[in-house]
Amino acid sequence: GNSVTQMEGPVTLSEEAFLTINCTYTATGYPSLFWYVQYPGEGLQLLLKATKADDKGSNKGFEATYRKETTSFHLEKGSVQVSDSAVYFCALSNTGRRALTFGSGTRLQVQP
Amino acid sequence: NAGVTQTPKFQVLKTGQSMTLQCAQDMNHEYMSWYRQDPGMGLRLIHYSVGAGITDQGEVPNGYNVSRSTTEDFPLRLLSAAPSQTSVYFCASRHQERNTEAFFGQGTRLTVV
Numbered sequence: 001g002n003s004v005t006q007m008e009g010p011v012t013l014s015e016e017a018f019l020t021i022n023c024t025y026t027a028t029g030y031p032s033l034f035w036y037v038q039y040p041g042e043g044l045q046l047l048l049k050a051t052k053a054d055d056k057g058s059n060k061g062f063e064a065t066y067r068k069e070t071t072s073f074h075l076e077k078g079s080v081q082v083s084d085s086a087v088y089f090c091a092l093s094n095t096g097r098r099a100l101t102f103g104s105g106t107r108l109q110v111q112p
Numbered sequence: 113n114a115g116v117t118q119t120p121k122f123q124v125l126k127t128g129q130s131m132t133l134q135c136a137q138d139m140n141h142e143y144m145s146w147y148r149q150d151p152g153m154g155l156r157l158i159h160y161s162v163g164a165g166i167t168d169q170g171e172v173p174n175g176y177n178v179s180r181s182t183t184e185d186f187p188l189r190l191l192s193a194a195p196s197q198t199s200v201y202f203c204a205s206r207h208q209e210r211n212t213e214a215f216f217g218q219g220t221r222l223t224v225v
Contacts, residue, residue, distance in 0.1 A: 006154075032211035043116075043202060043216040044155075051211060089154065093211045098162050099145040099170065099204075100214050104154035 002027045004090050006103035013080055013110050021075040021106045023064075023090035031092040033057075033066055033073040034100065038087045047075075047088070080110045114138050118203050118217035125193040125224045133188040133220050135203030141215075142208040144186040148172065148199040149219075155202065161186055162208070193224045 007022040025031065032051045036044040048057030053068035062077045073090060090103040119134045137144065145160035147170075157170030161180040175197060177189040186205075190197060200221050204214040 032213075034213055036216075043218045044204075045216070046213045049213055093213075098143050098168070099157050099160045100206075101157075102147075102155040104152060 002031070002092060002094055002101040004092055004101055004103035006088075006090050006106050008106070009087075010107040010109050013108070015082055015110055015112050016079045017110075019075070019077040019080045019084075019108065021088055021090075021108070023073045023075065023103060025071050025073065025090070025092050027071075027092055027094050027101075029094060030068075031094040033064070034091040034093070035062070035064055035073070035075050036089040036091060036102075038089065038105070040086070044089060080108070082110045082112055084108060085110045116203055116205055116215050116217040118201075118220050120220060121218065122221050123223070125190070125222065127193060127195060127224060129193050130189070130191050131193065133190075133201055133203075133222075135186045135188065135217060136184050137186075137203075137205040137215070138184065139205060139207075139215065140183060141205035142183065143214075144180070144203065144205045145170070145214070146176070146178065146186070146188045147202045147204065149202060150199050158188065158201075190222075193222075195224045198222060198224045 003026045034049045035047040037047045048059040050057040050066035056065045091100045146158040147155040159178040161167045203217045206214040
C-alpha cells in the first residue's frame, strides 16, 4: 500500500538558516506528491506539489523535487524566517485512491 | 468562496454522548474525507466519500459514522463518544480529477471527558 515517511522533529533552526525536511514514499504507479503546512491553530494549507517525476514544486521560497529513483520529495528553503515556524506534512495521492496519504508531520521552530 | 467549512471549532463531550461534526464545501468537489490528527501520528483517514450516496471506510473508522446525501455536505457522527476519540478532526475535499490536491477545513478540536 501507500505510505509516507518524514524525518522526526522538532527541527530547530536560527533565522536565515538552510532548511531540509526529508520525505520518502512507498507507492505503486505514479503518485502525485504534496507538501502541506499547518500554522498553529489552523488547518492544513497546500504549500507546493509535483505531479510527475523530476517536477519541481515551489512556493514562498520553498522547493521540493520529485525523485522517482530515490522515491523522495525533500522540502528545502534557503533562508528560513520566524514566520515559517509551523508543522509540515508530506503527502501523496495515487491513481484510484480517493484520499491523500500523509506522513506524521515535522515541526519546524525558527528562532530569531 | 468559502472553501471547506467545519463546525464547531471546539467541543467538549462526556463519555457516551453523541454528536455530529459538520462539514460543507462549496467547490463542487466529488471527493470528501475525514481525518483525525493526533500528536506524532500525522493525519489518519477515518471515512471518505466519492460522491453523494457513496461512502467507504478509511484506516480508523471504528466509532464513527458518515453519510453523504448531497455533494456539499459530509457530516461525521460519533454515536457514543470515548476518551480515545479526543483529537483534532479535519474535513477535506478534492476534485475528482486525477491526483489533485485536497482542501482542508479549519478543524474541530474535540475533547471527550
